[in-house]
Amino acid sequence: MSLPPQVSDSLIFSHLEKILDFPTFRNSLILSGFLKFVVEETLAGRAKGLKEYTIGVEVLGKKAGYDPQGDASVRIHAGRLRKGLEEYYSGPGIEDSVLISIPKGTYVPVFSLKEKEGSPSSENMPSISRPTLAVLPFQDLEDDSLKAFADGLCDQICSDLGMFSELSVISYFSSRRMASQEIDLKNAGKLLDATFLVTGSIQSKNDRVRIRVQLIQSSSQKLIWTNVYEREKAELGGFALQDDIVRHVVNQIGGTHGIIFREGAKANPIRHSIDIKVYDAVHWYYYLVNDVNEPTLQKGLEIMKNTVSLDPNYALGWAILGETYVAGYFYGFDCGEVDPLAEGVKCGQKALILDRLTQHGYQTLGLAYLFQRKKKECLQIIGEWEKLSYKANGVSGGLGFCLIAAGEFERGYHLLCESIQINPYYPWWFNAGLSFYHFFKKDYAEALYWAEKIQGQSLLWELILKTACLSRLEQSSACQAAYSQLRQFVPDNSLLEELLGSFLLSEELVEELRKALRKAHKIKSNALGMNQSLN
Template structure:
């Protein structure tokens, strides 16, 4: 039997034996061996597809046949299938960027469907260059590097050149404020304004991993700006956006500022599109000692918070700091990692809070303009129960680069943890509006605010978005919201998960919550909520 799927107008064919073989490789990996639920989910949808029964791949049939739910299961009430589908997509992505990165077939579950697709592993061969092509030079950077090419002027008679030139200069200036990304000076890119070349060649000439390109055109009544982000490794377009505005000479500078700020918010920062994309490209099975790879591992850990990712990230960061002891951002990342481990019950250093505090303070001393350092200095003060000092550090953090939506979200979550819920809600909302590639704990910030206010339906919505099976806050938030809403049966399932997988945390819940929450009222309310769920179970 052959299975056909369509992708990029090319037909790929795999035998059932090849696909089943790939499925067995996935299920036998350490990642999937730890999750019977996700293994059963994947096995079911693959075999149903191979048997040409894709019409059966609905929430109800998956819940009953793969997840063991009863025939009374109602997908309109219980979102468990959608939740596990999201976890499955992330775990497959993790598998194919680690153990399965050399497999010839990729099994994927595209968002919006439960039907798996079977794709080839795409490779890029830099040695396959024709005689007429310019050879691609290899380059090495210790930091993720971006270059902004001059925008093309497509306006009649090349008018509004000042407006066109301003994009390259402003984007370069603002991106230079993001310490996660190195930016090539704009004057170094000027020669490409009239010498179009292969994007890969330009990237290797400039030593840039990513390029921003754009164009400006106008009609009688409208001005249009097209902007793209391109990966120089393979010349593939990662992101693009078109901005249309009424043509008014008096407002052109305001239009430019608005577009530039939005682009920088979407692409820049620790959770922006550039680092999000690059983490998928450069993540390897074993961490590297280079600070560049250590930073990417740190990003990866914060998007899923698994114990395995923590161990790899810690090794990468600690080795990076041995080689680069004055790397301020690395010191801040390590400070954050020790605090996270302390809260989650992962193995960490002796006196992690004091160690994290000293690392963050050292980072600020080395680089007083390091935004990440102030962010972690704020968190260290939260763990030390110093609310005013924490808020002061948060304000200093945002003052360094107000365009960083990553910092905005992190500070928003910090404000929720110290009990400043209204300010937290504003910052988290603004951050999420500008960049959806956020870690799960942004949603925890929203949950805390809703739960404290007694808005339990909204709290449950955000609890369902917290999908981190290795973290006790995943089942905890779901138990709390469901118990308050009278969803006894559903709350019992999450409570069972919580007590079986995190028994020590349940026994000392108040202590664990108080390690990062300064609002004693919400801690008491959360502890009472668990006790309420336990009584209902008994």
């Protein structure tokens, strides 16, 4: 093809290198190879040879003689390539003077110059990389009824995982077309360019069915997670079984407390430089909530502020930055802001303006309004979240905690229990929420059970709840020990009173806790008086 005279080959090659360093291409051998091949072939004067068959053989490693009509892999990756270029030019390449595009209906790139807008240069701006996941059709299907159920199950798993903004999910149509070619898992992952694969099988015997779902890391073929569901075969005819399984699978795999990010957070990001290419925001969030201390939180603030400055349209990044400010306020850490709660609200609102489906934005605002003692706003934002067609399990637990603290006990208890039953990996304050609930219900033994499950992750609130429960249970020795520890943290009575009302908006609950702590003080005083009289 003829190039505009002002776009030299050297300029195009230089620009190509910048694009290939963009995470979408740098993390994908297929997309980087695809783009490099079509650009180099075009500049070498061989644009006429850029056909689907040629790309399949030269880029995707297809065997000679393969039929492009029955194999959609080149078309699938061409669509992903165009999307990757759009992401690059709307992010770090927004000010680039050269534009490389691949019009639909052809595989021949077009090179052109574009006018700069005069805004600050974003050269070398890193972007947000997300794990890519594909759902493959289930195997070992024995009859047509199982095939229909499995297809619907896989399609819904794919659709619901796509609701997580922290994941990039390949359409089930593409995965199913690929799997129909009887390609093994390793090659399917390579051809789909997926970091993780969801697959499984369905077996039936007599009146029972066994459904096995697996999550596999495609490059290593390592089994990351698996679960088995056994049901009556008669249940296959309705949607209830499908919804139940999908909900469990999706919340085990996706979200900030799902297995993908738990695996990713095993590394310690505190050792790395402030670079979103090194550690994704969701990985950082998971690490932060499981190891809360002031240096970690301050590092997290620095990382997340850097992240949203590099990518101002990253809604999830804004939500996590906001929640980090809220966490800093709660723990009394230095956030570098006069009013960290106000900053948290700004970030949460920004996240939802950018993308109303960013569920962490609702959690950030729910917590921030709770700590600001704005009950109306807290309940309102939770109500808006409840209108979403899909509700992330981890966020439902967080908002359940907010509801309990706001005095909406039954509504919050339902969300918290549901969240914990589906995914047992959650932050300590979920346990505190259940302890508050049972204490309010005067089930002090159950409240003590949940308080003890905090296990030192917030020793202050663990001691407050344990002391209150033990005093009501008349366990004098244990109550004295817990109360003594508590007074080491909070020696001032007025400060203890202030803590109880800091975010618990139910006056009835606060008063019951106050009474229990006063009783603990009396138990301690009586014990001291007895010891002095004996001496």
